[in-house]
Amino acid sequence: MFGLVLLFSVVVYLLSIFLLMAIKFKWGMRLAGSISLVVISGMMIVFLYEAWPALEQYGFGLLTTAGWDPPREEYGLLPAIIGTLITSAVAIAIAVPLAISIAVTINEMLPRSLRTIFASLVDLIAAMPTVIFGLWGLFVLGPALADFINTAVGEYVAAPLSLLTASILLAIMITPYAAAVIREGYALVPKVVEEAIYSVGATKLEAVFIKLKYVKNYIFGGLFLALGRAMGETVAVAMVIGGNYSRLPQSLLESGITLSSLIALQFPNAAAYAYMIPVLFTAALMVAVLGLVINGVAIYILYKTQI
Amino acid sequence: MIDIRGLRLWFGNLQVLNGVELKIPKNTVFAMMGPSGSGKSTILRVINRLIELYPEAKVEGEVYLDGNDIFKMDVVELRRRVQMVFQIPNPIPNLSIFENVALGPKLNKLVKSKAELFQLVKESLEKAQLWDEVKDRLKTPAGKLSGGQQQRLCIARALAFNPEVVLMDEPTANLDPENTAKVEELIVDMKKERTVVVVTHYPPQAARISDYVAFLYKGTIVESGAVREVFTNPRHELTEKYVTGKVY
Amino acid sequence: MRKQLNTVGLALFAVLAFLAVLPLFHIIIDVYTKGISAIVELGGLSFLFDIPPTPYDNKGGVGPLLVGTLYMTFLGAVLGVLLGFPLGVYIGEFRKEFFANFSRGGVNILVEFPTITVGLFVYALFSISLVDINPMLEGISNALASVAGGWVKHFIGGLSQFNAYAGALALAIIMIPYVALFTASAYASIEQNTREAAYAIAGREYRAVFIVLRKAVSRAVLAAVLLGTAKIAGETAPLLFTAFGNVYYAPFTEATGAIPLWIWYAAQTPYEVQIASAYGAAAVLLTIVLAIFFAARLRQ
Numbered sequence: 001m002f003g004l005v006l007l008f009s010v011v012v013y014l015l016s017i018f019l020l021m022a023i024k025f026k027w028g029m030r031l032a033g034s035i036s037l038v039v040i041s042g043m044m045i046v047f048l049y050e051a052w053p054a055l056e057q058y059g060f061g062l063l064t065t066a067g068w069d070p071p072r073e074e075y076g077l078l079p080a081i082i083g084t085l086i087t088s089a090v091a092i093a094i095a096v097p098l099a100i101s102i103a104v105t106i107n108e109m110l111p112r113s114l115r116t117i118f119a120s121l122v123d124l125i126a127a128m129p130t131v132i133f134g135l136w137g138l139f140v141l142g143p144a145l146a147d148f149i150n151t152a153v154g155e156y157v158a159a160p161l162s163l164l165t166a167s168i169l170l171a172i173m174i175t176p177y178a179a180a181v182i183r184e185g186y187a188l189v190p191k192v193v194e195e196a197i198y199s200v201g202a203t204k205l206e207a208v209f210i211k212l213k214y215v216k217n218y219i220f221g222g223l224f225l226a227l228g229r230a231m232g233e234t235v236a237v238a239m240v241i242g243g244n245y246s247r248l249p250q251s252l253l254e255s256g257i258t259l260s261s262l263i264a265l266q267f268p269n270a271a272a273y274a275y276m277i278p279v280l281f282t283a284a285l286m287v288a289v290l291g292l293v294i295n296g297v298a299i300y301i302l303y304k305t306q307i
Numbered sequence: 308m309i310d311i312r313g314l315r316l317w318f319g320n321l322q323v324l325n326g327v328e329l330k331i332p333k334n335t336v337f338a339m340m341g342p343s344g345s346g347k348s349t350i351l352r353v354i355n356r357l358i359e360l361y362p363e364a365k366v367e368g369e370v371y372l373d374g375n376d377i378f379k380m381d382v383v384e385l386r387r388r389v390q391m392v393f394q395i396p397n398p399i400p401n402l403s404i405f406e407n408v409a410l411g412p413k414l415n416k417l418v419k420s421k422a423e424l425f426q427l428v429k430e431s432l433e434k435a436q437l438w439d440e441v442k443d444r445l446k447t448p449a450g451k452l453s454g455g456q457q458q459r460l461c462i463a464r465a466l467a468f469n470p471e472v473v474l475m476d477e478p479t480a481n482l483d484p485e486n487t488a489k490v491e492e493l494i495v496d497m498k499k500e501r502t503v504v505v506v507t508h509y510p511p512q513a514a515r516i517s518d519y520v521a522f523l524y525k526g527t528i529v530e531s532g533a534v535r536e537v538f539t540n541p542r543h544e545l546t547e548k549y550v551t552g553k554v555y
Numbered sequence: 556m557r558k559q560l561n562t563v564g565l566a567l568f569a570v571l572a573f574l575a576v577l578p579l580f581h582i583i584i585d586v587y588t589k590g591i592s593a594i595v596e597l598g599g600l601s602f603l604f605d606i607p608p609t610p611y612d613n614k615g616g617v618g619p620l621l622v623g624t625l626y627m628t629f630l631g632a633v634l635g636v637l638l639g640f641p642l643g644v645y646i647g648e649f650r651k652e653f654f655a656n657f658s659r660g661g662v663n664i665l666v667e668f669p670t671i672t673v674g675l676f677v678y679a680l681f682s683i684s685l686v687d688i689n690p691m692l693e694g695i696s697n698a699l700a701s702v703a704g705g706w707v708k709h710f711i712g713g714l715s716q717f718n719a720y721a722g723a724l725a726l727a728i729i730m731i732p733y734v735a736l737f738t739a740s741a742y743a744s745i746e747q748n749t750r751e752a753a754y755a756i757a758g759r760e761y762r763a764v765f766i767v768l769r770k771a772v773s774r775a776v777l778a779a780v781l782l783g784t785a786k787i788a789g790e791t792a793p794l795l796f797t798a799f800g801n802v803y804y805a806p807f808t809e810a811t812g813a814i815p816l817w818i819w820y821a822a823q824t825p826y827e828v829q830i831a832s833a834y835g836a837a838a839v840l841l842t843i844v845l846a847i848f849f850a851a852r853l854r855q
Contacts, residue, residue: 003684017641025760030654033645035638036661036735039728040668043676050679101571109569112362120852121576127782127848128582129789131815132837135822136582139830172578179575192397195357200411200464201387203557205564210410214401225667232669234792235819260671264795284675288668295667299660383557 047285054278068245075279079248083256087163088230091170096223099178103186104208126176134239137169142240158253161242169240174229178222185218217305224298231290234260259283308333314368323349325526336494336503338513341523347506351474355389356382387415390465394477396457400450404441407449408464427467435463436489455486475505491516510550514538522546590838593831602835607802607817610826617836619804620812628788630723635730636780643738648764666732674793677725689713712808719807722798726787737779741772774854781851785844791815814840
């Protein structure tokens, strides 16, 4: 019954977009303009609906405890929440300096002909399938990183699949997103301001720093966008993070889990248990809320700056 | 003393300066006038090498500052000695009023202590007749000031370097009469200690404030000399038409 | 001292920027060297048609996965353009409207939204509604099959929980904001006099906006469509719970394989031959994505 209602409303919605366009054009456009809002709010409602049994059963404790024992129906999302925070924080710490460097290099150092080529390469990183990053992280980056650390320390301290591997892989993947925003802002520094900076006797490096300060809103905007990407990234992280569901991570060199990789790794066997699907939908709800808040902040910062 | 010899300049394929020869004596106000597009601002940007921020510009010729070739000088050092005030007041808008003046001396290590820096900023703002208006809000972003105040802030920023030369690119073009009068007063005041090169396309202003003038037309100097000479007894027909307002 | 600092600092920026793109080269080289030798070993050209290897095979390919990827990407792209284009026109052409700001905010958030949530969303929609919809679909399928032949059942019929259409819908939702944002910026950059001319000659408003003005932005929109297609062709997370993956040539109403899903699955198995096939599949996928990406770049 519910399914028919759903199908009916989707069909009515889509039909009325195209019908209204023919009759009352502006209203048709407005209805089309609401697609993204409908999808986002639909997502939130569906996740809340699907997560409800778990929220009812475990309450708030689901988010504040560690543990993952499906046969006993004991779940806790705390390791995943902490893993998400750690990996995205480390990834951001690496990615933002790289993104700033990309913006500076493209705008200040490369000759015009090389600019587009270099910028295309950066964009290509963003266009690469994430599963290929995962493949590379699993077979190249992870082992290389562990080897490097273990030889440097002299004993076995680092696992190939770890929070650190995931963080570095994430950093590589999110850098272009932050770089795109910072680059856009950097190119908008007015010529008169640039002349002012140089006429106070600044060297090029000093001018770069003054300009970066001038576009700091773009840097924050890019930072938050990249953070949103890092928190939501799934398959690449799931392939290199090691999947440690029940224990709180003690160091970056251990395996761990994040909210989205938890969903990806546990969903295939979730149907066998009573509460695992609702628990995973709770995780999805958290990912969605985080995505909404962080990207909302990013977009607010950038909107405010542009006007 | 600034000595410009055979200066030619292209933006891409467009030739903007066509063999400019000019001698600007020390401690005078030297006005360059001419219709828009005649290359006045471009000459200023060559003198402090800001022209290098325009990658499509190609420069030929020589410019000497007190006998030294500016193209062989350290560019940061040159810009410290040759300051510039722009047509559109351009404080760095996100920095505070204080920082806008203090930035240059700080970057170039012209002062040794915070107290000295404050003193320098204060003196510069006083010389630019802005101190009384802003002394209670030195931490406000410079973008919040009015246009006239911003322009005087830019003058203060230039004076903080105690420069030998101040280049002014139509400094009053965007100001109201009251601020224009203040800025003109500042210009005349400045020449006690430094050379001022001011670009204007308003001949009466040149007549009011300058000692020497040059008249530019289509990238060449048509006429230059002492202000009274050029205004009362122009040798060239074009100059006469311009100073009497028949050519823009 | 200041001069040296200047040189060193600028060099540091350049080095970091170079470092940021270095992994890209390593990844591409790694995928192609391991991938091509895997393809040769697993069957050469037949790699494109064979079913994936089981742990005990020494030959295999990506046939059903390639078909699934192409089918779902195509459907997703079509649906994404169909909905994303008018949405983009609205936020680009009517950007002064109050509601357009919300709409734009929504699109900007959706384009950055974690893709796994889209997959789960579609999964939930299908698991809620299939019971009611399937009898209808089976009726349609039987009716069509009696007219056109049994092949129809390969495409239309009662859907399983996991099927190609769920995958395509998830990909479409990811595609929509891509197309919308590029379309919007293309429409926003149309000059005012072009716009006035379009309204003057077109008569009806929708013709001005969708037909006349579209000609002014068609290159940019086409590039956007291609970039969006490249993006969804490589997506994995949204397919995990919608298409699910399949190693056989199966009807699209059943669980359907896709190249990214196979890479994800096979790379995590302990079997050499499957890991090799994951690299082979990655080389195929990368080729598809690079081809679309550069086609889009050349059009920009």
